Amino acid sequence: MTSAVNSEPDVVLIGAGIMSATLGTFLKELEPSLTISTFETLEDCGLESSEAWNNAGTGHAANCEMNYTPQRADGSVDISRALEVNVEFDLSRQFWSHLVGKGAIADPRAFIHPCPHMSFVHDAANIGFLRKRFDAMSAHHCYEGMEYTEDRNKLGEWTPLVVEGRSADEPVAATRIISGTDVDYGALTRLLVSHLAAQPGCQVHYKNRVIDLVREEEKGRWLVKVQDLDSGEVHAVKAKFVFIGAGGGALPLLQKSGIPEGKGYGGFPVSGIWLRCDDPEISKRHHAKVYGKAAVGSPPMSVPHLDTRIIGGQRSLLFGPYAGFSSKFLKHGSLLDLFESVRPANIKPLLSVARDNFDLTEYLVGQLLQSESHRLATLDEYFPNADPKDWKLQVAGQRVQIIKPDVKRGGLLEFGTELVGASDQSLVALLGASPGASTAAFIAIEVLEKCFAGQLTASGWLPKLKQIIPSYGVSLIKDAELTRQIRARTAEVLKIDNATSPSATSAVRSRVDA
Template sequence: MSATQPAPTPGPTPGPTPRAVPGPAAGPQRYDAVLIGGGIMSATLAALLTEVQPDWSVVVLEKLSALGQESSAPWHNAGTGHAALCELNYTPARSDGGVEISKAVSVNESWQVSRQFWAHLVESGAIPDPTRFINPVPHMSFVRGDANTAYLRARYDALSDHPLFRGMEWSTERGRIGEWAPLLTDGRDPSERIAATRSAAGTDVDFGELTRALLGLAQQRGVQVHTGRTVKDVKRSGTGWEVSVREAGGGSATLRAPFVFVGSGGGALHLLQRSGIPEGRGFGGFPVSGQFLRCRRPEVAQRHSAKVYGQAEVGAPPMSVPHLDTRIVAGERALLFGPYAGFSPRFLKQGALTDLPFSIRPDNLLPMLAVARDNVPLTTYLVKQVLQSREQRLEALRVFYPDAAEQDWELITAGQRVQVIKKGPRGGVLQFGTELVHAGDGSIAALLGASPGASTAVDVMLNLLRKCFPSRIEAWEPRLREVVPSYGRKLSEDEDLLSATVARTTEALQLAG
């Protein structure tokens, strides 16, 4: 099975671009913080640290030759700007016919935190043009059939009166849905019952562009950013950590710091295990690869302005919810449909085939076996996905876009996701989401997992600051409230603050209209 690999993202990057600097061996060996991985999480943490502790020496280490090239790269994810406006897996049906919305509320709260920090950076001039990484794109949920229509109506009823989700629209009228997203209704059997919700507050986000902007800013403020640096080991050294680094040219370096963040995507699990902290025992990872169909034909892409999420197949992981998305990358408008799930033992797209077997340890063997025992439908689903033909993939696309023409779509390989496996009541549980694991003394933290991931990066990193720096957080809080005005409060519980916050971030990020 062949796939067209996505080309490197063309075009300019927002804000200052990280410049080439000498490797770690040429500079000081001691730092206040070492951040491993050049993706959105490390970029966010680096930027936050320059706000609250600008005098710290901080270094970011990236294995690849460029930044934001794994899960943060724009063609390796759907750029949804996860706000729970359209993702049905965040709102499961209850046995009484209602819908549970607590996860959706939590995700949207986190999303609002990210928007506030980005708006602050735009308002201060640190990121001059937000349209290079974020653009308004409505979010829709779309279903077919009576039972699914009833569920979507219950979801709409549960969310539409909530302060965070007001403005959501609902329709079962084909004409109305066609106005929102013509590709959904063109060529569709008129007897088929369909329903949709739409939120104009949705966005499309290029997290690769945002990553480079944040790290460019951090570097301007004194953070060292190095590419071509592979971290081979992380081990205790007194009250801090010793980080062993191999350079692309063959050299090596040893860095020492009282704090280390492992934000290297799927590669974080191996380094967490190498750290030996007891809090990391029992964690494993289940890698899931993905592919998308991409359409760059302008006359098709211009007719669809929405991210449209449907319902996952039985046994499918939440990250495999099918969706037809508008993408805006380097000014180019395109459509993305998928994902088509697959399996690879690699923990990173540019990882090794030994990643999965080398991650199995005595402390996580039982949780991993328990997950294998309890997730047979998932295994069956992945096997079916791997064996899909191109025609079967097109059939899945035509559920959303009945008139889709085969010649308009190319298959691309997306980023690799590693779902968290940890100890649970039945021995182990497969967790869909993100997990921040940190040492009891706060000296090291690692981020595991996937969606909603990047969209909630600011909230996740603020949580890291609270957990890892309890003696400093009180002194940092005044500045944190300047960069994230709702810090320490829930927008859903203060409608005046919510209205003011949404208005401010919408204007700053140029999301109106």
Template sequence: MSNKHQQTDVILIGAGIMSATLGALLKQVAPNMNIKVFERLEGAGEESSNEWNNAGTGHSSLCELNYTNEMPDGSIDIAKAIKVNEEYQVSKQFWSYLVDSNLLRNPQEFIMSLPHMSLVQGEKNVTFLKNRFKALSNNPLFEGMDFSDDPEKLKEWIPLIMNGRTIDQPIAATKIDSGTDVNFGALTRKLFTHLENEDVAVHYKHQVDEMKRADDGSWELKIRDLEQDRLEYHRAKFVFIGAGGGSLHLLQKSGIPEGKSIGGFPVSGLFLVCHKKEIVEQHYAKVYGKAPVGAPPMSVPHLDTRFIDNKASLFFGPFAGFSPKFLKTGSNLDLVTSVKPNNLITMAAAGVKNMSLTKYLISEVMLSKEQRMEALREFVPDAKSEDWELVTAGQRVQVIKDTENGKGTLQFGTEVISSADGSIAALLGASPGASTSVSVMLEVLKRCFPNKIKEWEPKFKEMIPSYGISMLENPELIRELEHSTRKSLSLEHKKPEYTA
């Protein structure tokens, strides 16, 4: 590979939200850095980042019950909720900076203000939600959260969910108006337009076939131009693998020891979607419930208002399922070919540990549309099958690794794997992923450019005012940033006009 290669500073593999974010950060702190992007598909944000392949939740722990665990003594552990919330605040600050700098335009095309709610039924769950509300509402990051177990108040908040409902057990909800709906596909495309304006070379229909480390520590990549059916050879000092479910195979091709024994478990999903205006107009929130016993965290049921291409619709789901593909456009051999001698034991251990999860996913696959409608009717009692259609969501690959909890532990979340010398990094995992993309990519920069961080810090602080500061210890800063980001991103606490 080394006899004919094109030299560059940075190669980003995959044109999703993570590569877009990393590229945008690098162009701000090192504008002269030469960056190339290679994407297998025809455009940016076509896989996990695409607006039809995820729930579009600006994950900030305002409604997601799986980020707050009930402890044996009945108290609520909110540490993860705080972490996710702070990381989303960082994302909003960076997006605001780009908008204020005229590098991103029309923020309402990728982010909308939308109340976030949690809804539970049954005495035990209502007690949990009330304790969760008490734990969170005393925290400045969750200021403005309301709680109600009054059915009449809930009819005001969520009329579509309460219409036709028989109240035969306690029911309660929390509501906070500072939540958001994010079109990550639109955001990704806007970021790549910005990068191309900054002379970043973005190559679509290009697939990375091989990569190896050169004698000088840089990386040599063999890349196939799928349109011209020809091979290209590129060399870079730093490579970032942000290819969604495809990242695991590319990480394995790198051969770095940090990637050995890492495995992946694919989870697919489906949403029920309603476009009917008279139904859509009755609901204005993201309403999250509790996941069924045995379900993965990403399968928490929720009924969401979504704004895509200036049109409002309702999403319900996700219904989890199993497919051996690692990408929606992947191969049925993805799972099999990801099993290597160095991760075989880890994968086998995960298989034994997660038999109940596998059975659950297969049972979800076997559901008929009417069975899925019955699940929807737990949220919307009057839902009619003809008003809803099934949409296949994107594939997610959960990380499997050996931890202190034993071999083959299934990880739910987002994880960065990087080489010891910082010359290559890969992003694996799923939710809260896109919402925390800026924090995750800042972590990549710290790991992979340690000698540059001090030089870049002033710019980080300009772009992200909370950088290096504990937001919890500065409640006034939280309020200031909430106000400024809402203004920059054109977020208002009002219901927009619906477009049919």
């Protein structure tokens, strides 16, 4: 224990990752009198999915991830989901800028760096898709500044490692947005948790595992049973509101809560491995996150990409991820996690998903059977001159995809995130994975709207929320001028690039048309 346990805090946050840190910070900003207790199983914050090497660090704004822009049956490209994710990241930028502005985060370069986001393809069919994708996206103000090229020389200027060693007759195409970012979510989590823990009434307890959740019907509170992993002692904490932000551990805790809204939910764990290069002579020649197209049947988190990473001041390259299967729900979890999550209510959804997603199963088995030579062959598609001796394996974090009950099909496998909450708004669990960390502010605001609607009034929290998030209540998808203003301001505060001027896109489009 970091200090004596507050036996009756207003809020309990389970898990000390980016989600709990973000929600806790929002709540304390909006209502300074709140008492908040955070319980984390591990010895520090941000050690699971939030840890820098456990994720790609992409400030996911749907700039480069082609899985957010599916092609319709008529050949056109649907960018609606991309736009949603794009402006959700704007909320994170505003939230972080607010904290930098008030001095809660001294230097944004401790967690965020400018890094162009690129989409890359190298066959005729996908070039046609990428061109249509560019036409649809660059026509919208949210993607002002997007560039497109099929010129090998131009691509070589953007990212030389991708071009060098490639056959001269191989067709290539790429898009680029220079206002993308690389984010160290582990560092950001530590900054947020440190700031939160320093506030009056806030406690963070490490090596403390929540082992049970019991609703007290008469008082509308939750009895949270917590075990101190050093002493073995079990503490009982009563809270008015509980947020389960425990990453892969959220599903078992949701099940323990017994709320009917969580009935039938299951989880499908996916593991991952990166290839990592720390050679400064190589990493200095690649400044981008270059995303390719997903293999058929693969989960979105397995889209191959060659990334610049800046972690702890060191510049590295990351390639992958190579997906796989493990029955663990957490990197530091148990091989029994999946089996212990099976309940009578979720057997049908689990079996239905297994039946309907054979291509995913086939893909994951293939990934598990890959040899080192197979992994390097995939790397060659993005870095033809890669030398195997420059790369080492880096184990990524675990992800648990949502399996939700469905009346028609029995069960559905979801690749996003979802909030599952009690009807009385006293408890909510965050399930799922990507784009998770990048949209933490959006998810926190969803929790506020779902569980604290009574406080979001003109005489309550609303004025302060609009100070933190100036665009709150306005659609950035529709309001072009506000989008430009918000992005210019947050780019300046966060010391990242801002390439959103209409003239930039006009110039780019004219070059393409020519």
